Amino acid sequence: xxxxxxxxxxxxxxxxxxxxxxxxxxxxxxxxxxxxxxxxxxxxxxxxxxxxxxxxxxxxxx
Amino acid sequence: xxxxxxxxxxxxxxxxxxxxxxxxxxxxxxxxxxxxxxxxxxxxxxxxxxxxxxxxxxxxxxxxxxxxxxxxxxxxxxxxxxxxxxxxxxxxxxxxxxxxxxxxxxxxxxxxxxxxxxxxxxxxxxxxxxxxxxxxxxxxxxxxxxxxxxxxxxxxxxxxxxxxxxxxxxxxxxxxxxxxxxxxxxxxxxxxxxxxxxxxxxxxxxxxxxxxxxxxxxxxxxxxxxxxxxxxxxxxxxxxxxxxxxxxxxxxxxxxxxxxxxxxxxxxxxxxxxxxxxxxxxxxxxxxxxxxxxxxxxxxxxxxxxxxxxxxxxxxxxxxxxxxxxxxxxxxxxxxxxxxxxxxxxxxxxxxxxxxxxxxxxxxxxxxxxxxxxxxxxxxxxxxxxxxxxxx
Numbered sequence: 001x002x003x004x005x006x007x008x009x010x011x012x013x014x015x016x017x018x019x020x021x022x023x024x025x026x027x028x029x030x031x032x033x034x035x036x037x038x039x040x041x042x043x044x045x046x047x048x049x050x051x052x053x054x055x056x057x058x059x060x061x062x
Numbered sequence: 063x064x065x066x067x068x069x070x071x072x073x074x075x076x077x078x079x080x081x082x083x084x085x086x087x088x089x090x091x092x093x094x095x096x097x098x099x100x101x102x103x104x105x106x107x108x109x110x111x112x113x114x115x116x117x118x119x120x121x122x123x124x125x126x127x128x129x130x131x132x133x134x135x136x137x138x139x140x141x142x143x144x145x146x147x148x149x150x151x152x153x154x155x156x157x158x159x160x161x162x163x164x165x166x167x168x169x170x171x172x173x174x175x176x177x178x179x180x181x182x183x184x185x186x187x188x189x190x191x192x193x194x195x196x197x198x199x200x201x202x203x204x205x206x207x208x209x210x211x212x213x214x215x216x217x218x219x220x221x222x223x224x225x226x227x228x229x230x231x232x233x234x235x236x237x238x239x240x241x242x243x244x245x246x247x248x249x250x251x252x253x254x255x256x257x258x259x260x261x262x263x264x265x266x267x268x269x270x271x272x273x274x275x276x277x278x279x280x281x282x283x284x285x286x287x288x289x290x291x292x293x294x295x296x297x298x299x300x301x302x303x304x305x306x307x308x309x310x311x312x313x314x315x316x317x318x319x320x321x322x323x324x325x326x327x328x329x330x331x332x333x334x335x336x337x338x339x340x341x342x343x344x345x346x347x348x349x350x351x352x353x354x355x356x357x358x359x360x361x362x363x364x365x366x367x368x369x370x371x372x373x374x375x376x377x378x379x380x381x382x383x384x385x386x387x388x389x390x391x392x393x394x395x396x397x398x399x400x401x402x403x404x405x406x407x408x409x410x411x412x413x414x415x416x417x418x419x420x421x422x423x424x425x426x427x428x429x430x431x432x433x434x435x436x437x438x439x440x441x442x443x444x445x446x447x448x449x450x451x452x453x454x
Binding site: 044048049053055058059 | 353358361410413417418421
């Protein structure tokens with residue numbers, strides 16, 4: 001039961017984080033379309049780091 | 063003449079695969095029921111996620127009401143208390159509950175939940191304690207060619223063939239033909255988009271081989287996991303841990319003086335903080351970086367497999383409420399779209415693993431250099447580091 005609540009909290013946190021990353025990256029691309037490639041690469045790296053953290057937490061809580 | 067030998071080669075390969083399928087390891091009279099309840103679905107999914115000692119394609123019940131399993135056995139190689147023991151996994155007759163005892167070299171073996179145990183001296187059958195663990199048996203060193211090992215060998219051979227034939231083509235002409243045309247853009251992509259920008263123009267060549275290998279290895283295995291063969295190689299912790307350790311070893315041993323300096327005795331911060339930073343940096347380099355690599359790949363692929371199989375299982379779990387046709391249609395639509403997403407995830411995870419490996423290697427080999435920006439007339443534009451230097 002508690003680990004399900006914990007999993008929910010992790011997903012909420014990761015969702016907020018991913019939303020921030022995606023949203024800011026889109027803002028950046030809209031302002032500077034010529035930097036799309038660089039922004040996308042950085043976005044994917046940070047999203048991957050966040051995902052690693054979230055999966056690590058889910059994995060430990062299992 | 064060359065074409066003829068090619069056709070013969072393909073024919074032999076096809077026959078080899080075909081004949082191994084002919085050798086069905088069909089066992090008689092298993093009493094396992096079909097998957098119907100929620101518990102069955104859970105057990106089936108967990109069984110799929112784990113590694114197995116035989117290749118199980120599908121099961122069916124024949125007209126006499128017997129349960130038949132179709133697949134092929136794989137070799138079991140054990141180091142028991144009486145030395146090396148080898149036999150085919152078909153001797154267990156698809157038993158996974160420790161009921162079938164195989165006697166070899168004076169040792170008795172049973173298979174319980176995909177793990178092989180050796181019975182203690184004098185024991186004739188397996189008994190379980192209250193936690194459903196083996197009470198009178200112990201684990202043996204298991205070097206078996208399991209399903210995952212088989213998958214790794216298969217992909218290894220495929221990559222050896224695909225990339226050596228691609229490399230050979232460049233001897234005669236500059237443009238590859240056939241399957242090489244599919245591989246060339248991917249190789250160029252990994253080199254120019256992953257290795258070069260992250261490691262740096264001077265040193266990327268040395269590490270491109272590793273990055274290409276790891277990229278194609280993970281990608282092909284991820285895609286293989288989406289076929290109905292039931293591979294889940296990149297969803298095994300041991301496999302992803304080994305890949306992460308490769309990256310760890312490479313960036314640890316190729317780290318230059320600046321890298322170790324910044325890790326152990328960070329310049330530019332107060333002396334009292336330096337040991338604290340050293341602990342954090344050491345934990346980051348040796349625990350957090352490889353751990354994040356291995357857990358990400360493992361969790362993504364396992365989660366993908368669980369989701370696909372859960373959606374397929376809608377057929378069984380919702381057949382009372384939605385009728386058989388409705389449940390099948392729903393599960394078909396959902397699992398089709400999630401499989402499409404999984405194809406994307408298969409590429410993305412290979413890309414991210416390679417990208418982060420390149421990034422970590424790039425951090426370790428980065429030269430400490432300070433470049434100045436130039437304006438249109440070629441004058442040096444002072445940046446933040448110059449300005450700060452004026453104040454100190």
